Amino acid sequence: MFQSPYEALGGEQVVAKLVDAFYERVAKHPDLAPIFPKDLTETARKQKQFLTQYLGGPPLYTAEHGHPMLRARHLPFPITPTRAKAWLACMHEAMDAIGLKGPVRDELYQRLILTAQHMINTPEDER
Numbered sequence: 259m260f261q262s263p264y265e266a267l268g269g270e271q272v273v274a275k276l277v278d279a280f281y282e283r284v285a286k287h288p289d290l291a292p293i294f295p296k297d298l299t300e301t302a303r304k305q306k307q308f309l310t311q312y313l314g315g316p317p318l319y320t321a322e323h324g325h326p327m328l329r330a331r332h333l334p335f336p337i338t339p340t341r342a343k344a345w346l347a348c349m350h351e352a353m354d355a356i357g358l359k360g361p362v363r364d365e366l367y368q369r370l371i372l373t374a375q376h377m378i379n380t381p382e383d384e385r
């Protein structure tokens with residue numbers, strides 16, 4: 259009856275395009291690349307699963323990995339305010355690159371700002 263944000267965004271294909279465009283940028287970003295694995299295939303696969311359920315689509319991430327506990331899963335990585343900004347900048351550019359527009363884009367981005375802030379676990383000068 260009501261469309262989920264996942265459906266409104268364009269479903270599986272659009273999530274996949276967004277995540278691929280995002281990690282292309284992460285791989286080249288001087289603040290982010292050093293803390294990510296060289297091969298981002300598995301990271302991208304998990305992020306597609308996660309964003310699908312984050313947007314109200316099928317709970318693919320939880321089905322395979324259990325409760326996301328995102329902050330806990332990020333604790334091994336020093337996430338500074340600069341890295342959170344960089345992450346969001348890559349996402350913003352990825353959204354532009356795939357031509358994602360409209361209210362669903364804006365809502366998703368606003369929510370990602372909050373989630374990214376929540377991931378910060380390291381002050382700027384300790385990285």
Ligand code: HEM
Pocket residue numbers: 290293294295300301304305308312323328331332335337341342343345370373374375377378
């Ligand atoms: C995993 C960094 C924000 C979702 C990771 C990994 C790193 C990372 C280094 C591990 C990659 C790997 O080992 O494969 C960051 C940084 C962020 C950030 C610097 C800046 C704030 C976010 C946000 C979300 C998110 C906002 C959700 C929308 C995920 C997911 C994984 C992940 C789902 C995979 C977890 C797993 O191993 O199952 N992130 N992240 N991250 N991140 Fe982030």
